[in-house]
Amino acid sequence: MELFEYPADCNRNLLPYGGSVHYYGKIMDKTGADRYLQYLLAEIAWEHDQAVIFGRKLVTKRKVAWYGSMPFEYTYSNITKVALLWTPELLALKDSVEQLTGEAYNSCLLNLYHNGSEGMAWHSDGESDLKKEGAIASLSFGAERKFAFKHKQTKEKIELVLAHGSLLVMKGATQTHWLHRLPPTTRIHTPRINLTFRTIENHLL
Numbered sequence: 001m002e003l004f005e006y007p008a009d010c011n012r013n014l015l016p017y018g019g020s021v022h023y024y025g026k027i028m029d030k031t032g033a034d035r036y037l038q039y040l041l042a043e044i045a046w047e048h049d050q051a052v053i054f055g056r057k058l059v060t061k062r063k064v065a066w067y068g069s070m071p072f073e074y075t076y077s078n079i080t081k082v083a084l085l086w087t088p089e090l091l092a093l094k095d096s097v098e099q100l101t102g103e104a105y106n107s108c109l110l111n112l113y114h115n116g117s118e119g120m121a122w123h124s125d126g127e128s129d130l131k132k133e134g135a136i137a138s139l140s141f142g143a144e145r146k147f148a149f150k151h152k153q154t155k156e157k158i159e160l161v162l163a164h165g166s167l168l169v170m171k172g173a174t175q176t177h178w179l180h181r182l183p184p185t186t187r188i189h190t191p192r193i194n195l196t197f198r199t200i201e202n203h204l205l
């Protein structure tokens with residue numbers, strides 16, 4: 001298992017095969033990242049996430065929000081959500097991420113993990129409404145947390161730490177061949193916010 005440290009080289013593919021993951025490291029200074037963290041904590045329309053699993057409605061401790069360029073409908077874990085429209089701050093972040101990654105995004109899923117007891121289990125972001133093999137750009141604010149990839153067949157694992165104000169991009173066949181997760185940890189007692197910019201297609205708008 002490899003653990004990547006700074007300085008980040010955004011041209012380096014962290015995956016050895018079957019997709020591409022690029023870590024840009026911190027894309028803003030600490031003052032800027034602190035300001036976005038405070039803004040996001042205070043102003044985003046956070047809600048507890050819900051999922052219907054085996055016909056039972058479960059509510060997660062983690063909070064989520066969903067924003068976009070249009071009131072897209074987005075279905076995952078059998079729950080349909082309607083996107084809120086970009087705030088000026090989210091639009092500014094989207095523009096920066098588009099410039100850095102050379103890709104366009106029309107929506108963003110936001111996650112708020114209150115402390116290390118909250119995480120996200122192994123999954124891939126292969127929902128049918130997402131552009132196939134489209135890039136997913138992930139911005140992190142707040143507590144530094146480990147993030148892990150696991151190949152679906154070989155089970156090979158790749159881990160890295162996502163810094164405050166940092167950018168990670170997953171693209172190509174990554175979602176087809178690799179799972180990812182945010183493991184829980186007892187060591188973290190402060191919040192982390194993650195924004196994943198995505199491209200929704202086949203919407204009926």
Ligand SMILES: O=C(O)CCC(=O)C(=O)O
Nearest residue numbers: 109111120125182194196
């Ligand atoms: O919190 C993270 O860094 C990842 C979130 C994630 O994988 C997702 O929203 O699909």
Ligand SMILES: [Fe+2]
Nearest residue numbers: 123124125180
């Ligand atoms: Fe994901």
